[in-house]
Amino acid sequence: MQTHNLGYPRIGSRRELKKASEQYWAGKLSAEQLMTTGKEIRLFNWRLQKDAGIDLIPVGDFSFYDQVLDTSLMVGAIPTRYHTLMQEKQLKDVDLLFAMARGYQKDGFDITAMEMTKWFDTNYHYIVAEFVANQTFSLFSNKLVNEVREAKEAGIPAKPVLLGPVSYLLLGKEKEPGFHRLELIKRLLPVYLEVLKKLDDAGVYYVQLDEPCLALDLTEAERQVFVKTYREIKAKFPDLHIILASYFECYGNNLSTVLELPVQILHLDLVRCPSQLDDILVNASFVNSATRLSLGVVDGRNIWKNDFQQSVHLINKAVAKIGRERILIAPSCSLLHSPCDLDLESDEKVLTPEMKQWMSFANQKIREVVTLKQLTSGEPGAATDKAWRENVAATNSRRTSALIHKVVVKQRVAAIAAGDARRTHEFAERKLRQRELLKLPAFPTTTIGSFPQTPEVRNVRARLKKGEISPAEYDAFVEKETEAAIRWQESIGIDVLVHGEFERNDMVEYFGEQLDGFVFTSNGWVQSYGSRCVKPPVIFGDVSRPRPMTVRWSGYAQSLTKKWVKGMLTGPVTILQWSFVRNDQPRSETCAQIALAIRDEVVDLEKAGIRVIQIDEPAIREGLPLRKENWKEYLDWAVRAFRISASGVEDATQVHTHMCYSEFNDIIDSIADMDADVITIECSRSQMELLEAFAEFKYPNEIGPGVYDIHSPRVPSKMEMVALMEKARAVVPADQLWVNPDCGLKTRAWPETKAALVAMVEAAKELREAVPAGAR
Numbered sequence: 001m002q003t004h005n006l007g008y009p010r011i012g013s014r015r016e017l018k019k020a021s022e023q024y025w026a027g028k029l030s031a032e033q034l035m036t037t038g039k040e041i042r043l044f045n046w047r048l049q050k051d052a053g054i055d056l057i058p059v060g061d062f063s064f065y066d067q068v069l070d071t072s073l074m075v076g077a078i079p080t081r082y083h084t085l086m087q088e089k090q091l092k093d094v095d096l097l098f099a100m101a102r103g104y105q106k107d108g109f110d111i112t113a114m115e116m117t118k119w120f121d122t123n124y125h126y127i128v129a130e131f132v133a134n135q136t137f138s139l140f141s142n143k144l145v146n147e148v149r150e151a152k153e154a155g156i157p158a159k160p161v162l163l164g165p166v167s168y169l170l171l172g173k174e175k176e177p178g179f180h181r182l183e184l185i186k187r188l189l190p191v192y193l194e195v196l197k198k199l200d201d202a203g204v205y206y207v208q209l210d211e212p213c214l215a216l217d218l219t220e221a222e223r224q225v226f227v228k229t230y231r232e233i234k235a236k237f238p239d240l241h242i243i244l245a246s247y248f249e250c251y252g253n254n255l256s257t258v259l260e261l262p263v264q265i266l267h268l269d270l271v272r273c274p275s276q277l278d279d280i281l282v283n284a285s286f287v288n289s290a291t292r293l294s295l296g297v298v299d300g301r302n303i304w305k306n307d308f309q310q311s312v313h314l315i316n317k318a319v320a321k322i323g324r325e326r327i328l329i330a331p332s333c334s335l336l337h338s339p340c341d342l343d344l345e346s347d348e349k350v351l352t353p354e355m356k357q358w359m360s361f362a363n364q365k366i367r368e369v370v371t372l373k374q375l376t377s378g379e380p381g382a383a384t385d386k387a388w389r390e391n392v393a394a395t396n397s398r399r400t401s402a403l404i405h406k407v408v409v410k411q412r413v414a415a416i417a418a419g420d421a422r423r424t425h426e427f428a429e430r431k432l433r434q435r436e437l438l439k440l441p442a443f444p445t446t447t448i449g450s451f452p453q454t455p456e457v458r459n460v461r462a463r464l465k466k467g468e469i470s471p472a473e474y475d476a477f478v479e480k481e482t483e484a485a486i487r488w489q490e491s492i493g494i495d496v497l498v499h500g501e502f503e504r505n506d507m508v509e510y511f512g513e514q515l516d517g518f519v520f521t522s523n524g525w526v527q528s529y530g531s532r533c534v535k536p537p538v539i540f541g542d543v544s545r546p547r548p549m550t551v552r553w554s555g556y557a558q559s560l561t562k563k564w565v566k567g568m569l570t571g572p573v574t575i576l577q578w579s580f581v582r583n584d585q586p587r588s589e590t591c592a593q594i595a596l597a598i599r600d601e602v603v604d605l606e607k608a609g610i611r612v613i614q615i616d617e618p619a620i621r622e623g624l625p626l627r628k629e630n631w632k633e634y635l636d637w638a639v640r641a642f643r644i645s646a647s648g649v650e651d652a653t654q655v656h657t658h659m660c661y662s663e664f665n666d667i668i669d670s671i672a673d674m675d676a677d678v679i680t681i682e683c684s685r686s687q688m689e690l691l692e693a694f695a696e697f698k699y700p701n702e703i704g705p706g707v708y709d710i711h712s713p714r715v716p717s718k719m720e721m722v723a724l725m726e727k728a729r730a731v732v733p734a735d736q737l738w739v740n741p742d743c744g745l746k747t748r749a750w751p752e753t754k755a756a757l758v759a760m761v762e763a764a765k766e767l768r769e770a771v772p773a774g775a776r
């Protein structure tokens with residue numbers, strides 16, 4: 001029996017890589033210093049794993065930006081727009097990598113970055129490879145081989161990790177028509193074989209090829225590409241031990257293909273899919289083969305301590321069937337998605353010892369893998385006994401702790417009735433009540449909620465946190481900012497105002513800090529993309545709302561004006577999606593608890609005279625399971641959670657929601673099912689194209705298609721916005737349309753925000769004059 005790890009966080013336990021990269025970009029650090037930081041992180045991670053007792057240590061999991069982009073550089077898939085930079089500016093190595101990831105805007109060049117998208121259902125984003133019909137590949141970067149040499153010199157038992165060739169192609173994108181990217185495998189595979197040859201020459205024995213696309217729905221043709229590719233690899237390198245790794249889902253209906261692949265070791269994500277162990281162990285030809293199993297029993301994507309009893313049970317089941325020698329113990333996936341080290345959480349006022357004993361970050365997970373091997377190897381010692389006892393005690397404590405389990409919350413969720421997830425009347429009826437009450441003009445204007453979080457706003461909040469100013473001084477500052485925002489919106493004639501959210505740090509953190517059942521770590525950072533790291537809240541227990549969260553600021557803003565001020569909330573699915581979620585109950589249950597807390601807030605806002613309330617759900621789409629067969633179950637509970645949060649108010653109170661992505665076609669019926677009175681969506685970058693999904697579906701409720709892109713400081717003209725709204729009007733009745741930007745404005749500065757919103761209000765005026773849509 002051996003242990004291995006699929007990948008370790010590369011940001012450094014104190015975000016050293018983030019800091020060094022950003023200093024390098026700012027010209028404050030030399031390339032050599034940046035390289036040194038990278039090397040130090042690699043050596044630190046390797047030694048930590050070696051000292052913990054991991055047998056095969058991943059090498060190649062480190063990246064200065066992203067492992068998929070590293071693969072593009074390895075195989076020489078460099079889009080032509082960067083070739084001039086390579087020739088004229090001699091751009092290479094890490095500078096070329098950063099130019100591809102971030103774009104290159106200097107010395108008279110203006111070259112766009114490569115596209116970024118989410119890595120499966122995680123919050124990590126990778127750089128999407130670009131392919132053309134006459135795409136060629138050639139070995140370009142020797143980073144992997146160099147790092148393997150570096151590891152060997154340091155005495156590390158290196159196991160190179162590469163993104164497999166088939167998933168690399170599937171995760172990329174055709175940049176021109178006339179071919180399918182998988183056809184490129186014939187040209188790509190020779191480069192992979194060249195890399196494997198170099199690794200073989202370097203004395204490597206094990207190589208991990210990640211093929212996470214085996215967790216997705218595949219066509220038969222796609223499956224056959226896997227079979228052909230791995231047969232060819234096997235033919236060329238019969239003695240190399242290939243570890244095939246997929247994760248985040250079951251192999252499912254790809255399993256028979258996977259079992260055909262001539263690999264020496266097959267990795268199973270037994271956290272996401274424990275049942276696939278049985279599926280494999282009943283397969284006689286597998287049992288009689290020599291193929292080994294890597295059991296991914298330690299969750300690589302969460303912060304909870306492993307349940308040893310459960311893991312030992314799974315491992316022993318496999319041992320009984322195929323013997324110890326054929327087993328490896330591992331985390332479920334790369335630990336890239338875990339924070340680095342729980343030992344750095346030293347503030348006992350924040351993370352009490354009781355809570356801390358339930359948790360495990362990457363460093364601790366590595367040790368769990370090793371302990372699990374010891375526990376199932378039949379050679380327990382005193383240390384193993386102690387680890388076992390502590391683990392059982394922690395697991396039991398989570399089961400019974402009064403910090404986690406609140407009877408009242410559980411009872412309330414159990415008592416949710418069908419009527420709680422339904423407004424009193426259908427939209428057609430509500431619309432009349434809302435028009436009577438709100439008296440808005442045709443094409444009403446609004447914004448998505450946040451106004452610029454200027455350096456001053458952030459600075460004042462930082463000073464409050466450090467205790468340099470009192471809460472009263474802070475509140476006075478926020479009042480002043482809020483009043484200024486209200487007055488300004490009144491002066492330019494916006495119809496539904498917002499208070500500006502100057503009091504908020506982050507749209508999830510702000511609520512998490514005020515809800516019971518959440519805790520915040522000091523150092524629990526995970527990489528989101530490049531140098532960007534996020535510190536997700538931890539939902540550890542039953543969620544409830546001890547007191548109103550937003551009524552003070554929304555109520556204050558409403559008291560300043562006769563116009564309607566929109567209350568701003570983050571929806572239950574988004575709060576769930578952007579947190580580390582407890583794993584001792586279904587996500588749907590936790591989501592329902594959050595939904596009730598938000599519902600209470602919605603009701604309190606209404607009581608305080610707020611009659612337009614927006615519940616943002618930007619993350620509802622990213623929660624979609626990887627396989628389509630599981631979509632319905634997820635959408636059912638996610639949509640229900642939103643409806644629970646929105647349905648406690650009178651018909652006349654108008655509920656908005658906001659989403660900022662552009663793929664609605666496949667989930668449009670669920671979006672409609674949310675039954676928000678108004679939905680605001682990103683539209684300007686697609687030139688209103690995505691409205692077609694709403695038009696085709698005959699979306700019955702009101703829609704605010706974003707009329708300008710807030711991701712750029714560019715100020716659009718009135719005419720551009722009128723033209724976009726004309727396009728919208730061609731597919732959606734004017735009576736249903738609102739006029740608003742794409743998204744919140746917190747990342748923008750005031751000058752462009754003001755100029756753009758003035759033009760937006762003018763555009764709405766022009767639309768009203770051209771189209772008398774009747775009284776609203």
Ligand SMILES: [Zn+2]
Pocket residue numbers: 448618658659660742743744
């Ligand atoms: Zn948005």
